[in-house]
Amino acid sequence: MNPLQAFRRQLIKLQRLAQPYFLPVEETSGWQFLLLILALLAVVAGSTLLLLSGVIALSGALVPEFQARFLPGVPEQVASIWASPAGPIVMVLFAAGVGSFVSLRSKLRQGRWLPWVMLGVITLLILVINGINVGISYVARNVENALVTYKVEEFWQIVAIYAFCLVLALPIRALQSYLIPRLGLLWREWLSGRLLRRYLTNRAYYVLNPNDEAAEEIDNPDQRISQDTASFTGTSLSVSVEVVSAVLTFLSFIVVLWTISSTLALWLLIYSLGGTAVIVFASRKLVALNYDQLRLEADFRYGLVHIRDNAESIAFYRGEQQESREAERRLGGAIQNYNKLIIWEALISVIQRSYDYFSRFLPWLVIAPIYFAKEVDFGVFAQAGIAFSQVLFSVSFIVNNIDRLAAFSASISRLEGFQGKVEAISEVNAEQQRLSEVQSSTGASGSLLVRHVDLVPPNSERRLIQDLSLDVGPGQRVLVVGPSGCGKTSFLRLVSGLWPAARGEVQRPPLSELLFIPQKPYMILGSLREQLCYPQEPQRFSDEHLRSVLNEVRLSALVQRYPDFDIKQDWPRLLSLGEQQRLAFARLLLNSPRFVVLDEATSALDVGTEKHLYELLSQREMAFVSVGHRPSLKSFHDLVLELDGQGGWKLIPATSYDFSSGA
Numbered sequence: 001m002n003p004l005q006a007f008r009r010q011l012i013k014l015q016r017l018a019q020p021y022f023l024p025v026e027e028t029s030g031w032q033f034l035l036l037i038l039a040l041l042a043v044v045a046g047s048t049l050l051l052l053s054g055v056i057a058l059s060g061a062l063v064p065e066f067q068a069r070f071l072p073g074v075p076e077q078v079a080s081i082w083a084s085p086a087g088p089i090v091m092v093l094f095a096a097g098v099g100s101f102v103s104l105r106s107k108l109r110q111g112r113w114l115p116w117v118m119l120g121v122i123t124l125l126i127l128v129i130n131g132i133n134v135g136i137s138y139v140a141r142n143v144e145n146a147l148v149t150y151k152v153e154e155f156w157q158i159v160a161i162y163a164f165c166l167v168l169a170l171p172i173r174a175l176q177s178y179l180i181p182r183l184g185l186l187w188r189e190w191l192s193g194r195l196l197r198r199y200l201t202n203r204a205y206y207v208l209n210p211n212d213e214a215a216e217e218i219d220n221p222d223q224r225i226s227q228d229t230a231s232f233t234g235t236s237l238s239v240s241v242e243v244v245s246a247v248l249t250f251l252s253f254i255v256v257l258w259t260i261s262s263t264l265a266l267w268l269l270i271y272s273l274g275g276t277a278v279i280v281f282a283s284r285k286l287v288a289l290n291y292d293q294l295r296l297e298a299d300f301r302y303g304l305v306h307i308r309d310n311a312e313s314i315a316f317y318r319g320e321q322q323e324s325r326e327a328e329r330r331l332g333g334a335i336q337n338y339n340k341l342i343i344w345e346a347l348i349s350v351i352q353r354s355y356d357y358f359s360r361f362l363p364w365l366v367i368a369p370i371y372f373a374k375e376v377d378f379g380v381f382a383q384a385g386i387a388f389s390q391v392l393f394s395v396s397f398i399v400n401n402i403d404r405l406a407a408f409s410a411s412i413s414r415l416e417g418f419q420g421k422v423e424a425i426s427e428v429n430a431e432q433q434r435l436s437e438v439q440s441s442t443g444a445s446g447s448l449l450v451r452h453v454d455l456v457p458p459n460s461e462r463r464l465i466q467d468l469s470l471d472v473g474p475g476q477r478v479l480v481v482g483p484s485g486c487g488k489t490s491f492l493r494l495v496s497g498l499w500p501a502a503r504g505e506v507q508r509p510p511l512s513e514l515l516f517i518p519q520k521p522y523m524i525l526g527s528l529r530e531q532l533c534y535p536q537e538p539q540r541f542s543d544e545h546l547r548s549v550l551n552e553v554r555l556s557a558l559v560q561r562y563p564d565f566d567i568k569q570d571w572p573r574l575l576s577l578g579e580q581q582r583l584a585f586a587r588l589l590l591n592s593p594r595f596v597v598l599d600e601a602t603s604a605l606d607v608g609t610e611k612h613l614y615e616l617l618s619q620r621e622m623a624f625v626s627v628g629h630r631p632s633l634k635s636f637h638d639l640v641l642e643l644d645g646q647g648g649w650k651l652i653p654a655t656s657y658d659f660s661s662g663a
Contacts, residue, residue, distance in 0.1 A: 010409055448625070631659040
């Protein structure tokens, strides 16, 4: 892929990420988004001209000496703009820009007016600052001439003008410094929320499987939602503002530079274009290195989080050395890649500094001959230096920011890739869920019906179950048994709707009537009340109800230890696996589904407690499918589904099943 194609591809990715915040993608096109950006610039340009004309007219009417002292020559320049075709053209563009926003006003809803207004104000401030900088270049020229000719009064008058420019520029800079990160923060809040909602919709988070290091497409979704969005929104705005500022600076100062020396202006353009071409060619490797660095840093951080989350297990195993080796391996990958990054950044830095150093000679080489020929005054040196540096800075934007642009390009690829993958997964899962709901609606309420189903794990060709037919009606109980790895838990994933059937039909109870309890219950980050009520709203149950349920599952000691249900603790660390399993049953009783899927949900409990919990389910007439290995479970089930792991299966009455013989 050549550089032009790569640049165009990145622009498309940038548009996919940026447009939704400012304009809904579903109802508009990329051209309309670009049109509004151009319209915004036209509105800002027109507003600036109108604002400047109003200030000139008002100051001339109220304080005439103000213009003579602080705005020398400005009223004449404004008048010449209105007298030339430029004034009417700007006003026509201003009207067209306003019309564009009016025509698309129905699309700018859900708070989308605010970012456009903030962008307009930021652009207006850039334009004002740029105008002040142009004025300062003339101030510098006049200061040099006043010093050379010993004109004391004129010198102090020019100094007063310069002080006025600084006083005017400071609050504008301060407001600009606030608005840019503030808009970035609003954008990040919206984008992170949007990605988070899509990540948690239709089980996209489940399909992505962030723990698979071999996955080439998406790694570390947590980093992409948190860190990459912050980097993208902040850098997008700062780069956009700097690009607009560079363009305005170029247009303003190239005119000043051209009036001084057209030869200098031409040499500057040739020099800057040549330097940009060299730096772009030399920095192509930076994008790939920055992309890899983001991934490797995230992998290292995830490894440290994994150690923290499993500290007790590691301590029991005394696995510090192995964990240290794994952490050092991840750190080594990040260090090795960063070492390459340092080398390339050093090379780019040398090119940048050489480019900067040699650029300082150009104004001297061009202006000195015409000064010695007495064609210009001495102050031209100062003005030419300012104008040259401003134009050089604007046209050298890529050269001066290549490392930041490379990192920005990498974040665009990571974030847009994540967004596209999540949306694709969500669409596929939404269709599967819709079909599942249709099947559930056609079946009997609270029933599980499996017809001629083949079960094949995702991204696999191994057929765990073949041509299975099973009917679990209201109040019925089925125990799933078989050797390790035969597909018992996989069958529960099929029943719960996490995995689709490779062939056949599955009719499930409504999702609100089905609950899955794994062997190691999920403990959320929250209070004891939230743990018990999950996934229901905590306010739904009273404290008395919660205490009653905990007593039912034989967790009265937990009530005594934590009488305040709003206390927040590290529950997976504080509670034993047996306590966690009993808490999961308490959660189950509060949710009161009609159908329950249990994956060795009582494996850490004694036989007496296990019997008590299953009796609670029977008393509430819940239907359930269980996976287990204890012979004592047989008495709580009506049927036993035995799997052999080769696709075969048997359905046997529980009273006839013998655990010792396997059938």
